[in-house]
Structures are given as C-alpha cells and as structure tokens.
Amino acid sequence: MTVDQAASLHQEFTQVRKDSETLCAPLEIEDYGIQTIPDVSPPKWHLAHTSWFFETFLLKPFLKHYHEFDEHYAHLFNSYYEQIGTYHPRAERGLLSRPTVKQIYAYRQHVNAAMLVLLAQETLPDYPEIVRRCIIGLHHEQQHQELLLTDIKHIFSYNPLRPVYRELSMGNTNHTADLFWHEQPGGVYEIGADAAGHFAYDNETPRHKVYLNSFRIASRLVTNGEYLEFMHAGGYYNPAYWLSDGWKIVQTQHWQAPLYWVKQDMQWYEMTLGGVRKLDAHAPVSHVSLYEAHAYANWCNKRLPREAEWEIVARQQPITGNLRDAGYLQPMPADLQGLAQFYGDVWEWTQSSYSPYPGYRADSGALGEYNSKFMSSQVVLRGGSCVTPQNHIRATYRNFFYPGDRWQFSGIRLAEDIT
C-alpha cells in the first residue's frame, strides 16, 4: 500500500462515516428509535451498529490500549454474529430508548477518532488485514446507508401524519423509452469477481464458468403504467400467474398493489421519501416482491432473468444511473433509447436463488457469517437502486432478500428464452 492509497483510505473512511450522519440530518430525535417490523431497524441502531463493526473487527483486535466506549454495546449492537457473542433480539431493537441519540453520536466520534489512529499505524505487521477489514467496514456501512433510507421510508409510512423526509425533485421525463429486446447468444461465460481486483464481497467469488442458453433481456425496467395493466387485467385475483407461496401471501395479506401504493378518489398515489405523490406511470414499478415480479412476468409470457444473464449484459454498461448520488431517492423514467437502468432505480429480482458459487469459500472467522449463512430461501437481486451509493455498486454485486420482501426499492426487468 502506497502513501497515496493510505491517504485515500483515510479520506474514504472519513467521507463514508460522515455520509451516514448526513443522511440522518433531516430526522427528529424521535425518528431515530422506531422499528416498524423486524426487518426494519431504528436509524440510531444503524448508526451504532456500523460503529460496532469497526470497534469489533478492527479496534479491539488491532489497536493497542483501545478503550471500549461502553461494554454493553458489544451485545446491544451486534446484529447476528454468533461467533462474536450474544446479541439483542432483532425484533426488540425499537424498544431501546437508551443509549440516546446523543450518546450514539458520541460513540461514533469515539470510534472515528480511534480508527484514524489505527489507520495511521501503517507499519503494523497486521496493516494489510486492517486495510482489508476497513474496506469491508466501509462497504458494510454503505449497505446500512441504503437501509437507513429504506427503513426511514417504512417508518414514515406507518405514521398517519405522513412525515416527509426531504422535498424531492420530480425530474423532467414524462414519457417512457420504448422497450426493445437485447439478444445474447448462448455459450460458456465467466461470471463473478476476480480475487485480485476491485473490492468484492466473498459471495461474488470465485469467478467461474457458467453455461447459458441464448436469451433476450429487456432494455429497460417495467414501468408503473405497465404494471397497472397487469392489475387491471385482474393480476392479483388470478392464481394462474402466481407461485404457490406467493398466492398464499396475496390472500392472507390481501395484497392488491405494490407496497406504498395508495388509492384515493379512484386515483393511485405513492408514498415516497418526499411525501405522497401521484403515481408516475413512466417510472419503474418499485416495492414489489419476487412473487409479484414473477406473476407479472408470467402474465406477459416472459420470465425473470437469471443472475448470470443479467451480469454478462450489465457488465458491458457503464456504472451510471439513478443512484443515490443523483439525489432523486425515487425511481425515475428511462429516457435513454438503449440498454438502460441496469444500475440504480430499483434492485432487479432475478430468478436465481442466493447460493454459493462453485468453489466458494466464506471468509474465515466471524466475518464469514457476513454472507454465507444466509444462503437459503433467499433470492438474488442485481443492480442497485436509487438509494444505493454510486461507488458501492458493480456488475458482480449480489444482493439478496426473501421472495416476499417488499420494503426495498425492488423492481422488474423481463427476459425470455430464444427458442
């Protein structure tokens, strides 16, 4: 590692840590503590847990004389690392009024200061491992930044006062780009991340061969307007389109539209981080579960892409799009007449289960729990969303949620076989 690289890490650390706090600037103290459902964590928990990550995996093992901020935090802010020790029950994160928001910001300061000391110790024999873990910690924090925004949206959605996180720009696009089908010939491809390259999570490795049949993939995402046609065609009332597990949820949860859609006076509205606004028919549909994505695709006689199919097409595109840095914090219509929206707007459901790549080895120790233990019953999503930081996403990135989850910005890109 060169001096420049070290300075750059130092700077990136400071920036990412600051970003989390900037995201929370619009919040009232009371907003920091709410947990609406077990999947959602209180904003202050995110702020504390990301600090706990640096404290646990870097400061405690590597910084001599490091003084723990509060001995209870090891338990309180461990998310799920069984090998680290006990952790507070996930569903009870919203029951903790203490530590206060002020104390948690002090905790962040404490951790930041110590981390800068540690990052300056470039002559330590463990320095390469310190750098490696620090980079993981920063990516980890960026993931939680995304969760901060999706969770705040969910928290506000439970409040009849309809709080607004921030005024949002509506953009200027009032049409939908035509959809065309990109064809990709079959054959053996390599997917996944190289061991020696840019940062990647262990679940993106190793790079490996897959055989793919020829296929077509849609040039852009499915729009709200297109999804409304499915609804008008009775999509939520016809089991023929649905996976069996999905149909059970439709019936027991009485799903009739994507999450956050609200019908008022015969008109559809949508709750956004900028408040309730009229549904934009040109914008990509969002906050749908895999079950809804699958049913929609079925209704169209199409299918969802496999994750390998998505990756080999997406990696030919530049990593730009409606990501968090664009500032919309809401999916926007595609105005580009080409392959569009692969990065940003919404996470795209694939038909691929989240499972280990051939030759996969989880990281050693507790950090190995980061990804590997979740490899059952979840589904891969690709491409990032309008609340994903630009420098966090890449073509090989594998996000994963349960097929019924809807509180993320998750949407639909279609594919089909060439026969």
Add this chain to the structure above:
Amino acid sequence: MTVDQAASLHQEFTQVRKDSETLCAPLEIEDYGIQTIPDVSPPKWHLAHTSWFFETFLLKPFLKHYHEFDEHYAHLFNSYYEQIGTYHPRAERGLLSRPTVKQIYAYRQHVNAAMLVLLAQETLPDYPEIVRRCIIGLHHEQQHQELLLTDIKHIFSYNPLRPVYRELSMGNTNHTADLFWHEQPGGVYEIGADAAGHFAYDNETPRHKVYLNSFRIASRLVTNGEYLEFMHAGGYYNPAYWLSDGWKIVQTQHWQAPLYWVKQDMQWYEMTLGGVRKLDAHAPVSHVSLYEAHAYANWCNKRLPREAEWEIVARQQPITGNLRDAGYLQPMPADLQGLAQFYGDVWEWTQSSYSPYPGYRADSGALGEYNSKFMSSQVVLRGGSCVTPQNHIRATYRNFFYPGDRWQFSGIRLAEDIT
C-alpha cells in the same frame, strides 16, 4: 358552585396537569416513545391522550370558537372510545415518532390555555356539566399518571442498560410488623359510593346492600420474605395450588418468580424505579398476577378477600399510607402494629370479578365507555399503590386488570372464612 369552588377547580386543574409533566421531567426525549407490550403506552402518548380527553369532552362541545390543535390527533390519541370515532391501533402506539415530544408539550399548552378560558365561563348554562366532566378529566389524568410510572418501569426493564428513573430512598424499616387477623361479623352491609358525595366513577355506584358471612382479614400485606417461602416450597412447580388458566401461563411463560425479580449469584434482586436493588424481605410482594396471589393463598390454606369484605374494613381506616406523595415509588415494609397498608404500597387482588353493581347505570354517551365495557374477564383490585396520588384513592375505588397482568404494583392480602 361558589366562587371558591370555581377557583379551587381552576387550581386543581393547573396542579394535576402540571403533575403529569413533572413526572416526565427525568425522561430523555427517546424514553417518551417506547411501547414494550400492548398494555404499556409510550409516555408521550399518555401526555397527549389526557389532553385529547379535555379537548374531546370539553373544549369541542363547549368552548365557542375553539380551534383544534391538529385534526389528526382526534384519531391518534383516542384510546378506545368507539362512539367518538376511529382510533390508532393500541399495539402501534410505539411506532409513532411524530408528533414529537415538543409538539405534544405544545398541544398540552394549547389545551390548558383553552381549558382555563372555558373554566372561567361560569355563567354558561352547561357549566355544571363542564365542571362534572372536568373533574372526571382530572381523575382520568391521575390514572394516567399512575400508568406513566408503571409503564416507565416496564420500559426501563426491557433495556439491558438498566436505566434509573430517579434515586429512591430505602426507608428505615428493617423488620415486618406481626400479622394478626381482623374479625368481621357477618350480616347485611352497604357498599359502594353515594350518588351525592365525593367524586366517584360510575362503576362504584350505586351504593347497595350485600350479605356477607363472617370473615377474617389479614392486618397487613404478604411480604417478599413470605412469598419466598412459597417459592422455596416449590410453589411454581406444583399445579395443586393453581387455577387452571394460571398454571398454563406458568408453564408457557416459564414464570418462576414475580415480575422484575432477578436472581444473581444465588441472591434475589428486584428492578425498581430507582434501579436494581437487593430484594427487601420485609416489603410487600409486588408485581404478582391474580394467579400467583391465588396460588399463594391456596398454599397457606387462606383465600383472597372479596371486594365487599375489603371495603367494609378499609373504610374504617384513614386514607394514608405509602402513596405516590410519600415519594418512595416502591412498596415499603409495614411498621404499624395495627390494620395497615390498606391504602398505598400495592393494589390488592380480590377474588371478585369486575362486574356491575346492582342497579348500575353507565354514564351516558361516549363517556359511558370509560368503565362499563370492560366488565368481563377482569378482576377487581383495591387500595391504590405507591404510585397512586393520595387524593385519587378512596375506599370504594375499583381498579381492574386481567388475572394474568403483572406490570402494575399488585400484591396480596389474605382473608379466611370463620366457620
């Protein structure tokens, strides 16, 4: 109503309203929003709901040109009055970060100012009804003051940081007064509240005759030390002492001691509003359910008193004791060698179901929902506790909870038949 009476009501209104806020003074903003279980409400909800009560039952119907503080509050802070309109689901009170604590204090100010205007309009034809409802509103607020303290205790108990509400005095009594049995001859007695007398809730009326057999009642409450003997005798493991519904809870909830008892290093501790402290064997046992009270009494070959039995003995005692005004906020040992602890310390479980007195008529309109609709499956408790305001309790007062409830300061006084 004389000028003096009006001035006194004015003053009492101001005092009671201020008391609620004084009780919240030790809280952090974050503490105001927590709801641990559906029974418990967030402190800020109590502050708002008690204001809603005055706004709904007094300001809106009687104060000309009254300007509602926020139109959403009618829904948000209605507890359960079906005839008033919709209400926010009880179990979701802790999911509301907004209105903020600051806004709720402003709401209180707004309601207080308007109420003082209304109370000054003594020439209104409705003034007697205004006074009547205002008095109910103040008693209502005092009930919520008690809940504020019991709910804060519960909220803090869920936090591994073990927050302390306030440093509490331990008192000087380190012995238990001897227990003796007060005998009361059988016959026809009158119980309940007179229509024309001091304030009473509708559920205490009408005054009516009951026939009682001769009985004995214990001179003081059961102590922690006595309850420990029951535990050491295997009380929580022997179904013979238990009501069937209670035994089911013992097994499914794994009850092994009263709520808030914690065993550390072979020693019992108790969580209090002043933090965790060593169990005082001389203090009355508290935070037991009816099922535990019943099982304990069974084990002693005694029984719980009927509410009429309790009332005819208690009304001979002065209304003094370890009530909120004493400042202990925790049950204290009896040092008096006579009939003791009828008021204060802990609410005393009776064996009487909460049901209407002969000739009972609920208040008319929505206020009739205050008490009458809860007259099933609940049990009467008598005498107030260490967090009940002194001027709120009386011999005829009927409190009621479900037999499995334990988060109130609830304890045991024994009785027996004379045969």
Add this chain to the structure above:
Amino acid sequence: MTVDQAASLHQEFTQVRKDSETLCAPLEIEDYGIQTIPDVSPPKWHLAHTSWFFETFLLKPFLKHYHEFDEHYAHLFNSYYEQIGTYHPRAERGLLSRPTVKQIYAYRQHVNAAMLVLLAQETLPDYPEIVRRCIIGLHHEQQHQELLLTDIKHIFSYNPLRPVYRELSMGNTNHTADLFWHEQPGGVYEIGADAAGHFAYDNETPRHKVYLNSFRIASRLVTNGEYLEFMHAGGYYNPAYWLSDGWKIVQTQHWQAPLYWVKQDMQWYEMTLGGVRKLDAHAPVSHVSLYEAHAYANWCNKRLPREAEWEIVARQQPITGNLRDAGYLQPMPADLQGLAQFYGDVWEWTQSSYSPYPGYRADSGALGEYNSKFMSSQVVLRGGSCVTPQNHIRATYRNFFYPGDRWQFSGIRLAEDIT
C-alpha cells in the same frame, strides 16, 4: 345404604353407561376420532375418559386385584387431573387413531364388569366413599353425554357433506308465547345446595345467604325472531352494545350471526343435529356467546340475570322442559303462557362470573380439581339444554364456559332492575 339403594345404584350405573353408547349408535367408526377445535373432544375420547374416571377413582383404589385394561390409558384418557399424573395434550386428542373404537368399547366392558363387582361389595369399610364417588362418576358421565352431542354437532358442522346425526321431529308449535315480566322483591335469600340432600357438585355448596335488590325476569327465552331484529338493527356493527373483549372478537372472527346460522338465497338456515333446516323464528336463539347475549340485552335496555336471581325464581318451577329425554335435541318454541323454559332448551347465560360461594371448600384430593381450578374468567350458565339428561339438572346447578364460547346450546333470558 339399604339393599334397595344399592340395587338402584347398580341399575343407574348400568343405565348411564349404556346411555353413552346409545348416543353413539348413529356414528360411523370414522366419526369417533375427530377433534375440530381444542374445546371439542372426539366421541371415542369421551367414551374412554368416562371409563378412565371409574377406573382411576374407584377400581384402582378400591377393587382388590383389579387388573388395569391398558397401562397407557392412565395417560391417554386423563383429561386434566394434575395430581393423578401426566395427560395427553388436549389439542391432540384427535391425532390418536389407536386405541380403536372396538378397543374402547372393550375397555368400557372391562370397566363395567369390574365396577359391578365393586358395587356388590357392600360390606367394605370404604363402601360409603365408593358410593359417593360412583355417583360423581355417573354425573360426570352425564356431563360427557351432553358434550358428546354438542361435539358431534360441531364435528359435523365442519364437514361440507353436512352429515345428519338423526332425523329430528320439528314439533308443532308455530307461535311464540307472549313474554311477561316476573317480579321478585328484594331481600336476603338463601341459594346453593344443602350439604345433606340430593346430589350436588361441590361448586353448588354451601347453601348461603345473598342480598338481592328487587328485579324482574323474563317469562321465557329470547327467540330467533327477536334476535334477528337485533341483527337487522345493525347489532353486529355497533360497538356501543358490546363489551370491549367481545367487540374485538366480532371484528377478528367476523361474527355476524350465532354459530351454525347459514344464509342462503337471502334466507337464514340453521345447522342442527337433524341437518340444515330453515331457521324457526319462534324457537329460542342458541349458540350465542356471552358477548352476544350481553349485546342483545344492552340493545333492549335490559340486562342478563345474576345467577342468584335465576335460581330463586327457577327453583319454584318443576324440573321439566325440552331436555334430552324429550328427544328434540334442538331448542323449541315456548307454548306455555307462564314462567317457561327455565329447564332445557338452552343454557342461560348469567352475568355472574364463575367463582366460589362463601365458605366453599373443594373436594379433597384430585377430585378437588373437578370444579375449583376453573374459577377464573368463566361465566355461569343455568338451566340445562335440549341435550341435558332430565335427571342431571337442578335449580342449583352451575355450568360454566368462557364468555366467547358458542359451541354449547347457550341462549338468553332477560332481566331488569326495579327502580
């Protein structure tokens, strides 16, 4: 005990035991094993459990050289006697295909034969206790005979094939007797069963004084036609009439009519043991919960009777009515122009919680669990129903169910205060 008494007990034993089997004669083998809800037991379980009762409380303790039929039955057919030993989980009674129906009938034979031997040993020093327990066992079996019929009705109601237990007579009464109000002056009354008299359960004792205000009680039961008026007036949609706990059930269980009512082609039908038939407007409403009974009474500006009120009026009536022996197995219209329907037709909900009488002592040993441990959260019903054996019911008899229970033949008689 005289020779005649002994002969009579012998004869009664034989008769009651035979009755249980006669009631099961219309069943297919498959019907014997079904448990629809935890409250309902499979018919074969009733047949076995009543035998287990004699085996456990009589044969094992008193019959020398008694040979247990099957050692597993002690566990399988114990209902809830904690002091006897373990018992099979109540909710899993329907999961036992073995023992077969044939084996259970053999078990009954085995127990019957041994019991007749025991009952012939009149010179045993324990003979009085044997007689006492045998009589309890016979009343116990009669209670289960009633449950057999209510449970079979429930079991058949879950089957889309709508099985018929037996063709039932419709009776000849196609009008409703006029309702008048019987007045009873207030004062001290004695209620409950004498220690030395006819058989009574321990929960009916001791006879004791109560003070009652003057009241009026309806001369007959509320009819289906009258209850329909409540429904047409929006009774199931107006929370003002309902107890709070009841209103929650109305909403979560979507109650809109009594259990077993079915609407077809704008017409109400009722499921009966004789199959589905048109609702008889003149017959008493049945299969309502306490909550529905209370809401109906509230809507009428009446109330439910206290159990003492019911008893002092009912005991002046002869014990006749539409009981099981009448053979209708369905409530029938009152044609009598006087105090009517106190016995039979439907169990009448009172407003009295099921609690111990003053001076109550539970039976000793495990038999004490028969009644006493259920004295919380349940409500007293009086008078027997159309499936209660004639010689099983009496004025002092206290039946008890939870306020939400509806699978028994339970109905409504109104009362009111005289003011």
Add this chain to the structure above:
Amino acid sequence: MTVDQAASLHQEFTQVRKDSETLCAPLEIEDYGIQTIPDVSPPKWHLAHTSWFFETFLLKPFLKHYHEFDEHYAHLFNSYYEQIGTYHPRAERGLLSRPTVKQIYAYRQHVNAAMLVLLAQETLPDYPEIVRRCIIGLHHEQQHQELLLTDIKHIFSYNPLRPVYRELSMGNTNHTADLFWHEQPGGVYEIGADAAGHFAYDNETPRHKVYLNSFRIASRLVTNGEYLEFMHAGGYYNPAYWLSDGWKIVQTQHWQAPLYWVKQDMQWYEMTLGGVRKLDAHAPVSHVSLYEAHAYANWCNKRLPREAEWEIVARQQPITGNLRDAGYLQPMPADLQGLAQFYGDVWEWTQSSYSPYPGYRADSGALGEYNSKFMSSQVVLRGGSCVTPQNHIRATYRNFFYPGDRWQFSGIRLAEDIT
C-alpha cells in the same frame, strides 16, 4: 400406440391402483383419517385424491356419459389446482370423518371401472392425450404411495401406543462400506430428460447444458454412526455450522437429533414403520432437514452436491437399491464397495434450489400447476428412498421439499470441490 402398449397401460393402471390399496391393508379404519401436521394427509385422503385425479383430468373431459361419483368430491379431493375450482383447506383434511373409508374404496372402484372403459377406447381422436394423462396419473399415484408410507410413519409417531405398520426385516449387514471419493472432471455436461424418451415430469425438461467445475462425490451416504459423531461434537449447539434460518429452527424447535430418534436409558432408538428399534450405526442417517445436512457437511469441511453433479454420476449407475420393492421400508447399510446407494434408502439433499431449467415450459392448463408453481424456497432432493417404487425413480427425477422438512426419508451424501 400398439395393441401391446395399450394392454400394458391397462395392466399398469390396474397394478398401480391396486398397490395403493395393498399399502393400506395393515391399517385400521381409524388410521385412515388422521392428519398430524398440514404436510401430512390422512391415508384415505390419498386414496381419494389419486382417484379424483383420474376423474378430473381423464373421465370428466374424455369419457362420454361419465357419471360423477359424488359432486362434493370435486372440492373435497382437489389438492391445490386453482384452475380446477375450490378446494378444501389443506390443514383441515383430518377433520373429515365422511366420506367413510368404505365410501372411498367404492369411489376407487367406480373410477377404476370407468378408467378401464376409457382406456379401451383406443380409436378416440384424443387417445394419445388420454394415454399421456393416464401415465401422469399413475406416476402421480406412485408419488402418493410414497407419501402414504411417510405419512403413516408420522401418524404413528404421534401416538404414545407406538403402533407398528408391519414387522420389518433387519437385514444382515452389520458394517459400513468404506467411503471413497469419486472424481469427476469439469466441463460442459447435459442434464435433464429428453422430450422424447421415457416418461419424465415437465420439471425434468428440457435436457440442457450446464458447466460444472471438477468435483468429488462420496461413494455412499452418511451413516447414523457418522452423524452421531457430529452430535457428540456439539453440532446442534454450535451456530458456526448452520445456515441462519436453520439455526433459528434449532433453537425454537429444540432440535437435538434427527426426527424419530428417541433417547432411552442413554441409548439412541429410532422409530420405524416396524416399531421402535435400536439405532443402526451402519445405516444411512435419515429424516434430517436440509439445515442439518448442511450443518453436518460444514462440520466435515465438505458440502452437499449440486443436483447436476449428482445426476451425471448417478446416471452411470443401474437403478437398483433399497427401494420400496426391496421391502425393508427403512434405510439399510451400504455393503457394496463401489458407488452405492444412489437410488433408494433416502432422498439426498442437494444444495440446488428447486427452479426451472433453461427453456422450461410448464404443462398447459391446470396440469401445469403440478410442478411449476412450487419453484420457490424449496430445495431439490435426488435418488428416491426406501419407500419409492422401483419403476418410479430415475436419474433425472427432481423431488423438492422445504429446507426445514424432515418427515420424508431424507439423508446426506457429501461432495467437495477439486481445487
């Protein structure tokens, strides 16, 4: 179709239909109706549903003048075909005493007779489709034959009387064959079933290319003895080996051993269709969930095979093994010193999620619901078990269950990467 083929189908129909009844021969009438958990169906339901399949998909559409046996059966015995009409709730199959066992056998007779008439109409234009569906119906019935045995085992396991289905032979093998690792070089392989070949379900098609890395696969299944080592090493107490979802179940369901294992006097026993017997350390471990299989493999530093890996090795083996026809009805030790146990003994968990093959098209119409709608959250198992009919299994066969399911005969074969 030749005359011979038609005769052979006729014969096969008769044989398969008879087999279902032969499997039920050891049952008492009472056994036919039990449903222990929603996954398990009552034996009589299996007998009726398999007949409903022929009636619905063959007799009603194709047999002129076919007279439905009972119009209610269309609803009662539809399992989950949404496009066919309504169906009885799955969890309530055990609440139906009617139709009786006798009526269901009559239903089978009725359907059989009509089917033989239909199969004789070889000149019908639809005859090829009739043949196609009939073959599906027979394979469908064989699947239910397997379920009959696994469900009977589960039903008997809930009964403290420990019923025995049939006396079972113990076999003669009292050792475990050595385990060796079969190596398979990487490359592009074809897997799946040919469209034109032997019968296969739609989910096995189309035959398609996959790329596989080099790997090793174990020559035989993991034994009870080997699995015991994992248990002794604390496998059920160490979260490090477990998938996150699995660890939650271990804790909430208190899993400590495979299903049906019972510890008595410090010794492990196993419930089998032949009764409780001492655990055979040499026999393959069975009745483990995917979570347990995964944890075991993790503990060994191995992994589960992918379904494609399994298939390309297994298809080189003859389809023989401990299948139903061998009569053991219980997994048996491997005595073969080569690649062993690929067919029979236990279904082998793979690490592959159950998802559509590239180019997959579900069957058209309601029959398309047979397999396709279950392609989420389930996992593929391969190879058949000791209760699978010999002529039902093949190398391409894909069975699927949820990762927590344990009531099937499911076990473990290990694999590893070659690196």
